[in-house]
Structure formats: structure tokens, C-alpha cells
Amino acid sequence: MNTIPVEIFTEILSHLPPASCKSARLTSRQFNAVLAQPTFCTLRGFLDADAAMATLLQTLHDLPGRPRAMWSPHCSVPRR
Template sequence: MDDLPTELVVQIISYVPKTSLPQLRLVSRLFNNLSIVYVFSHIPQWLDYEASHRLVLTIAHDAYNRPAAMWSPWATAPDEPCDNIFLGIVWKVLVGTNVPGSNREVVALTAWNFAALSGREDMDEKRLRTGQNRFWMHRSYAKGIEEVSTKPCIGVVKSVEMVGMLEVDCMDSGS
């Protein structure tokens, strides 16, 4: 399967229903790498302050589906570093390549150097951290997870949706 032309795999992926995309990663490495953009196509909306705030507010104002315990939509993001898995997803979706580097130099992708490496000056550390926090908040509410901690159920969400989904190595040696 890894020998198929990239253009053919992209065509195949475009016809797969969105609900089946997460399972598509099991077909081959090529399918896994090319399906990331489709699986996480919603990530850029979480990096937009106003759009992500509106999405969290819709949950807060939904009397029937609102979780019993919920963070305030106006709460600031916890002052914790951005998760490497989230940064890898954002990089793949926005930039579409692996993290730059050469054989002699290893570049670690962090929220601090994301803007410089990607050439997107608007992607500063605060924006990435806020986007990550709102994404995890929304995912925990949408999945109906009861416990909300300082990072809203990040361990549960990551174990269910992220671990194994990506083969993005945030320490890319350029190979």
C-alpha cells in the first residue's frame, strides 16, 4: 500500500466518509500521513480567538446539552506548555510538511519557536496555548466526559483520539 502514488491515495481519501477517517490510518503509513489533514481539518478554527470563543459559548448556552461542570468560556488558558502532539497536528495542518531540520541539526518544535519555523508570525505561544485549551475543553464537553481538571481531560482525549493517530515526530532529523 505504501507504494501507491500519492495522488491516488489523496483521491481515495477524499471519497472516504469523515466518520471513517480515524480508522483509515490503520491501512498504511502513507494513508496515515495523508489523512491527517482531513482528520484534523477543524484545528485552524480553534486558533482563531473569536471563532473558538463562540464555539465554547454555544455549549455554555445550551441548557440541555451543557455539562454539569464546565470551565468559564472567559477563563484564560492554563499557563502550561503546549502539548507536542497538538503542535505536531497544527504544524501538519497549517504547514503541511515535517518540522524543518538537517542531518546535523535537530529542531525541536515548541510553541515558542512555532512562528519562526513556520513563517506564520500570527502563531505565537499565547495563541497556540489558547487554541489548545479551547480545543481540549470542547472535546471533553462534546464527548460527555464528566471530570474536568486543569487540562480538561487531556489524558483521556489524547489516549482515545491522538495517541497512535499521528506519526509526527516533533524532533525531526530531516530524514
């Protein structure tokens, strides 16, 4: 796999279904590097006060759709 150009590798992995991305990231460091979401992609937008406020308001509007529980491998699974 080291001989495949990163652009082609990225294109191939972009066709994975979203549910498979977590498992694929655990396959190799190269898979993880390609599939990992950029952590600070919106940081640049926070230098502009208007863009920062728009991002925060958008996040607030998205809150009902976000998961409410956090999970850690060091914790037990919550019971319903």
C-alpha cells in the same frame, strides 16, 4: 500501494466518510500521512494580530459545539 501517486491516493481517501477516517489512519503510515489533519495550519495567521484575534474569537464562538471530555487509552471510560 507504493506505485500509486500521492495525488490519486489522496483523492481516493478523501471520499471516506468522516467516521471511518480514524480507523483508516490506523491501517498504515501512508494512510495516516494522507488523512492526518495539519497540526499548525493556522500558525501563519497568528503572525498578523488581526487574523489572530479573529481566529481566537471564532474558536470562542465554537466552544459550545466542542466535546467537553477528553479520553485517553490509559484512563477508564467515564460513567454517566
